[in-house]
Amino acid sequence: MSPHEHPVSGHHSVSHDHTAMDWALLASHLEREAELYTPLYEQAAAWLGELLTEGTGTGPGGVRRVLDIGSGPGVVSCLLARAFPAAEVVAVDGSAELLERARARADGLGLGDRVRTHLADFPDGLDALGGGDVIWSSKVLHHIGDQRQAVATLAGHLRPGGLLAVCEGGLPPRYLPRDLGIGRPGLQSRIDAAADEWFSTMREALPGFVHETEDWPAFLADAGLRTPSTRSFLLDLPAPLSADACAWVAATLSRAAEKCAERFDEEDRTTLARLTDPEDAAGISHRPDVFLLSVQTVHTARAQ
Incomplete structure (x- = not known):
């Protein structure tokens, strides 16, 4: 997880800078999110x-080595191990705490002989990593100031004919009905708008930030890769959500309320406080109308 994680959706670690991060709490949130998104990731892997x-x-x-760059707690790393049954999968992350979870997960699933971990910063710490037949990176590159160069760095680790898959973009998760019965209708749209503003500010503050059109297929082509292909995948968890999914939504709203507080008016802050209060009858854990609908886009291309 970057120190600049998105306020309404968890992302994976790319740096050793853990300042002011509660990794025990954050790791659980990231793990739960990846588990909820497993149907989507399974579609992408297929x-x-x-x-x-x-x-x-x-x-x-025919895939012998898969690199998961920014693996977080290893949920997708283990999924990739199952999708590519002859491959060694390397979970690469900048957080030792998250990699410990990845190792434990792989061992628990009987994948410990094929899933290994590698502690490294991205993009500057990958020199010793070696190459891969498949390189997967999800929601990591937008934490790097120069995204075009980050793609080129990953492309440089592809073996001949290898496939690079970058999961970036799509649609933000939606989980709230338009009218909640409390506060002003349309809170979800205002959360999305606040997140967009926060994200732009975060990007501009990154070291080496380069402002350019986020054209991922063009980045892949500029890195010397061929046959680009893009596809989006849908996660559709209808209401009523499971207890785990409700807990993820509540935690996600809490993070949004904390990081974007100044972007909400007093009424919306009050509504968010009620939604995230487990004792409030209007809170997420008691609502039968909360759902989870999200789209993630994967961009791919091949090495020569």
């Missing part, structure tokens, strides 16, 4: 296998 079959005819079984 698509990567299809692309490999179309491109080389080898398919998933």
